[in-house]
Amino acid sequence: MKIAILTLNPGIDRIIYLDTPTRLGTLNRASRNVISQGSKGANVSIVLKTLGADPDYYSFTGGVLGGLLEEFTEKCGVRSHFVKTACGVRTNTKIIDSGGLCTEFNEAGGPILPGELEALLGRLFSGDYDIAVINGSIPQGVEKCVYNRIIKHFNAKGAFTVLDTDGEALRHGLDARPALIKPNLRELAGILGIGEEALDSEEKVLSGCRELRKKYGCDIICTMEQRGSVFCGSEGEYYVGTAQVPLCGFSGAGDTYLAAYLYKRYVARVDPAASLAYAAAAAGAKVALPGTGLPTALQIEEIYKAGITVRPAK
Numbered sequence: 001m002k003i004a005i006l007t008l009n010p011g012i013d014r015i016i017y018l019d020t021p022t023r024l025g026t027l028n029r030a031s032r033n034v035i036s037q038g039s040k041g042a043n044v045s046i047v048l049k050t051l052g053a054d055p056d057y058y059s060f061t062g063g064v065l066g067g068l069l070e071e072f073t074e075k076c077g078v079r080s081h082f083v084k085t086a087c088g089v090r091t092n093t094k095i096i097d098s099g100g101l102c103t104e105f106n107e108a109g110g111p112i113l114p115g116e117l118e119a120l121l122g123r124l125f126s127g128d129y130d131i132a133v134i135n136g137s138i139p140q141g142v143e144k145c146v147y148n149r150i151i152k153h154f155n156a157k158g159a160f161t162v163l164d165t166d167g168e169a170l171r172h173g174l175d176a177r178p179a180l181i182k183p184n185l186r187e188l189a190g191i192l193g194i195g196e197e198a199l200d201s202e203e204k205v206l207s208g209c210r211e212l213r214k215k216y217g218c219d220i221i222c223t224m225e226q227r228g229s230v231f232c233g234s235e236g237e238y239y240v241g242t243a244q245v246p247l248c249g250f251s252g253a254g255d256t257y258l259a260a261y262l263y264k265r266y267v268a269r270v271d272p273a274a275s276l277a278y279a280a281a282a283a284g285a286k287v288a289l290p291g292t293g294l295p296t297a298l299q300i301e302e303i304y305k306a307g308i309t310v311r312p313a314k
Helices: 040-051 063-075 114-125 146-156 167-174 185-192 202-216 253-267 272-287 297-306
Strands: 003-007 011-018 030-037 056-061 079-084 090-096 102-106 131-135 160-164 219-223 229-233 236-240 310-312
Touching (some): 003 040, 011 063, 040 297, 146 160, 146 167, 185 202, 202 219, 219 272
Parallel strands (some): 003 131
Antiparallel strands (some): 090 102, 219 229, 236 310
C-alpha cells in the first residue's frame, strides 16, 4: 500500500508554558518552552511510520526552521521529499498557562513562488500511490483552489484521496470529490454555513455529515474532542467514544486519529468499526502525552485493548 502525504504550509511548533494564568497587555514569564515539528502532514506521516506503514512525505523546507523540520522527519524514519523555498518555514506558537488554557498564534506561511510549487507537485505527481493525503492550510502565494487540482489528479489515477483542511481550501477541495474528509466541529460548521453551537449533539453532527455526503459523495469523519467522533460513509454510520485518559496535550490528536484510521482500515484491512475504535484509542494516547509528542504503537494498543465504544447510528 503506497501512501503519499502532502503539506503545503509546514511549520515548527513552539510551545511556551506559563506557571501563571495568561495576562493580556503585560509581561508573562515562561517557565519552559518546547520546539517540535508542527505540520499536520508530518504528524500523519510519523504516526503511519510508527504503526508499520512506509509513507512518502512531500513538503517545503528552507532556512534554519526548515532544517529542524527535516531533522524531525529523518529522525522518525519518514521518507521525505522537500523542495527548498526562499521564504523558509513558518512558526506556530502555542501558549499554555497554569490552568491549561491554550492560546495559539499561527503565522500565515509563504509566500511560495510558482516555480517552487510546481517543483513540489512535479515530484508528487511522478509517483503512483494508492492513498493520497492532503493536509493543512494553504500558504501565501498559492491559489486556494490548488487542492482541487491535486485531488483530481489522484482521482484520475484511481487513488483514495483524503482531504484534511478547512475554510475556502476545503470548499474548493470538496468540488473535486475527495474520498474522505476529516473536519472537526468548527470546520464542519464552517462548511455547512452554521454556528458551531448548532452542532450540540451527535445526532445533529451526523445530520450535518449526511448533508455533506449527499452533496459531495465523500466519507466523513468529524472529530469532536472530548465528545468523541462521528463517521458517515459508504460503509455505515457510527458514533465513536473517547478514551478515558489524562488530558495533557491536544495538539496533533486529530492527525493521530486520521493516521491510525487509515492504517487500520486500508493497510491492515480491519473492519470500519474496529478501525474507528483504534483511531480513537490513538487520539487518546496522543492526548495523554504532554506537548506535541506522538504516541508509540504500544501506547495506542494499550488504550485500544481497554475498550472504545463504537455504536452504529440509527
